[in-house]
Amino acid sequence: MLNKNQIAQRIAQELEHNTYVNLGIGIPTLVANYIPQGIDIEFQSENGVLGMGPFPFEGEEDPDLINAGKQTITTLDGAVLFDSATSFAMIRGQHVQLTVLGAMEVSENGDIANWKIPGKMVKGMGGAMDLVASADNIIVAMMHTNRAGDSKILKQSTLPITGVNCVKKVVTNLAVLEVTNKGFKLLERAPGVSVEEIKNATAADLIIEGEIPEMQL
Amino acid sequence: MINKVVKTIDEALDGVISDMTFMVGGFGLSGIPENAIAALSKKDIFGLTCISNNAGVDDFGLGLLLQRKQIKKMISSYVGENAEFERQMLSGELEVDLIPQGSLAERCRAGGAGIPAFFTPAGYGTEVAEGKEVREYNGKPHILETALTADFAFVKAWKGDTAGNLIFKGTARNFNPLMAMAGKITVAEVEELVPAGELDPNQIHTPGIFVQRILQGEKYEKRIEQKTTRSRV
Numbered sequence: 001m002l003n004k005n006q007i008a009q010r011i012a013q014e015l016e017h018n019t020y021v022n023l024g025i026g027i028p029t030l031v032a033n034y035i036p037q038g039i040d041i042e043f044q045s046e047n048g049v050l051g052m053g054p055f056p057f058e059g060e061e062d063p064d065l066i067n068a069g070k071q072t073i074t075t076l077d078g079a080v081l082f083d084s085a086t087s088f089a090m091i092r093g094q095h096v097q098l099t100v101l102g103a104m105e106v107s108e109n110g111d112i113a114n115w116k117i118p119g120k121m122v123k124g125m126g127g128a129m130d131l132v133a134s135a136d137n138i139i140v141a142m143m144h145t146n147r148a149g150d151s152k153i154l155k156q157s158t159l160p161i162t163g164v165n166c167v168k169k170v171v172t173n174l175a176v177l178e179v180t181n182k183g184f185k186l187l188e189r190a191p192g193v194s195v196e197e198i199k200n201a202t203a204a205d206l207i208i209e210g211e212i213p214e215m216q217l
Numbered sequence: 218m219i220n221k222v223v224k225t226i227d228e229a230l231d232g233v234i235s236d237m238t239f240m241v242g243g244f245g246l247s248g249i250p251e252n253a254i255a256a257l258s259k260k261d262i263f264g265l266t267c268i269s270n271n272a273g274v275d276d277f278g279l280g281l282l283l284q285r286k287q288i289k290k291m292i293s294s295y296v297g298e299n300a301e302f303e304r305q306m307l308s309g310e311l312e313v314d315l316i317p318q319g320s321l322a323e324r325c326r327a328g329g330a331g332i333p334a335f336f337t338p339a340g341y342g343t344e345v346a347e348g349k350e351v352r353e354y355n356g357k358p359h360i361l362e363t364a365l366t367a368d369f370a371f372v373k374a375w376k377g378d379t380a381g382n383l384i385f386k387g388t389a390r391n392f393n394p395l396m397a398m399a400g401k402i403t404v405a406e407v408e409e410l411v412p413a414g415e416l417d418p419n420q421i422h423t424p425g426i427f428v429q430r431i432l433q434g435e436k437y438e439k440r441i442e443q444k445t446t447r448s449r450v
Contacts, residue, residue: 046318047244048388058446063247063439064375064387070245070298071445081387083394083422084244084270085326088319092337116344122306122315123297129345130319133338164342 002173002190002215007141009034009217011100011171014139020044022091022131024101025069027141031100042078044096046127048087051079068127088127092134099135101128103142103167105157108183108204110167112140113159125162132163144172144201151203153177153184174198176215183207188215218413221381221431226256229404229432233369235262236289240325240370240396241269241279245298245442248389249278252406252434253371258282268292268365270321270392272302277440286310292365294318298442316345320362322395328364329398329427337362370400373434374423377407378416381425390422397427406434 002010008030015021015035022044023029032054035041043052045067052067053074061072075081090096105113112132115125132138145151153170170177175198176188185207189198195212223229230253239257243249254273258281265288272293273279282288283301290312296302305311316324317339327335336359340346350361372393375386383405385393397403405423410433425431 045388047247048391055445055447057449061441061444061446062387063441064389066245066247066388066441066443068244070247070442072441072443073445081385081390083385083390084318084322084392085395088322092319092339111342119307122303122313124293124295124315125317125345126295127318129317129343130337130339133317133341160344162343 001193005030006217007171007173010176010215011139011141012036014169015039015041015098019097020050020090020095021098021100022046022096022135024099024128026102028100028102029069031141044087044090045073046087046091046131048082048084049073049075049079050090051076053079088130091127091130094134094136096135098137098139099131100139100141101131103140103152104146105152105154105159106140106167106170107154107157108179110165110179111157111161112163112167113157113161115162116160118160128162132166138167140167140170142170142172144174151201153202153204155204174201180207185209186212188213190215218380219425220379221425221428222379222410223430223432226252226432226435229253229406229430230256230260232402233257233260233262236264237368238266238268240367240400241267242370242372242391242393242396243278244270244388244391246273246278246440248373248385248391248393249273250371250373250406251437252432253404254278254281258285258287263287264289266290266292268325268367270294270318272296272299274298274442275301290314292316292321294321322392324362324365325392325395325399328366329395332364334361334363336360366399366401367396368401370396370403372397372403372405374405374407376409376411376416377405377431378411378413378425379431380413381405381428381431382416382421383407383423383428384416384420385422394423397423402429403427404430404432406432408434408437
């Protein structure tokens with residue numbers, strides 16, 4: 001079973017050379033720590049920065065330089081700052097190629113829910129609806145089950161959705177799943193986790209073809 | 218040169234009354250018009266509609282107006298940082314219109330640019346699309362979003378000149394230039410106010426035509442919401 005850092009590490013293997021990538025709050029943010037050698041990426045944060053660098057050293061934080069998670073950041077050489085409309089032109093206009101974000105639920109047709117639990121949690125969608133409506137490639141990073149132990153991989157979403165038919169891949173602490181037009185296809189299992197365990201933890205049907213390899217981290 | 222300078226925050230807020238619609242710039246606590254918000258929170262104005270990406274935190278930013286229940290309705294994209302907001306929303310005291318962040322930015326831009334509505338893919342198939350016209354372009358469904366304008370827009374810039382031209386710093390730019398365009402009266406507060414001619418016209422982000430009043434901000438706390446650092450190895 002993977003921890004959050006290992007989920008990020010596995011997702012980092014999906015990064016393609018010379019691309020622009022938007023990382024959501026939580027596990028996705030950790031992906032930036034595992035960029036493979038020889039892969040050049042520019043990270044976009046929807047509050048208005050492209051070319052985002054690592055967190056600043058203690059004492060060097062700038063309140064005027066944050067990411068979409070409101071964390072203090074730095075910029076790299078070649079970075080650029082812009083307003084929110086320009087930022088979402090990059091996203092909606094599909095200039096940002098990959099979006100990695102967290103989710104509360106993913107359903108087998110690629111719907112994602114991550115912004116609202118009616119009557120309980122109302123934080124808002126932020127930029128997630130714009131991101132999932134437009135990015136060519138959307139990868140979800142999340143735990144396979146919620147705190148109650150229920151599957152977050154579903155036949156159909158139970159929560160208000162953020163976007164329809166948009167998720168391409170899901171990386172969890174148990175597995176890598178691809179969203180196909182026939183449903184979830186099991187691609188890889190986490191080290192030490194059996195196909196049976198993944199099936200038991202998953203409410204949706206899984207397409208399982210041949211031997212399922214273990215993730216290589 | 219048209220001089221836009223106002224000397225005091227009271228002068229800057231002249232004409233502000235209950236039941237108005239305000240836009241308030243900033244993302245999180247970054248780039249918020251601190252002085253205008255603080256002054257508004259001391260005025261006896263209520264029933265406000267606030268258009269702002271976020272709602273501040275409990276004791277700072279728009280949280281100050283929420284505490285006094287001055288806001289009737291919020292139009293925002295993300296409000297997770299404010300417990301009092303969540304409480305007022307879930308209890309029904311506060312009316313809330315949550316909209317996708319990119320649509321919020323574009324609706325402000327459109328409002329200032331004279332474009333009454335536009336189609337966007339964001340929110341299609343979700344609660345956000347309810348009651349909105351859907352049209353297919355390039356084989357993909359889009360929803361109709363309308364422009365936003367406001368009686369007052371309160372924005373904050375790094376530098377400004379007496380003609381109202383503005384330069385922003387870092388990610389404190391965010392919604393400020395868009396809301397400046399969409400305000401009937403746009404009040405810009407700046408960290409440094411300089412005479413017209415001192416800013417390089419090539420470097421100006423918001424042209425002064427979008428700003429009706431400019432004010433040297435008295436002080437800036439610039440609170441950091443999530444101080445995140447790495448260790449020196």
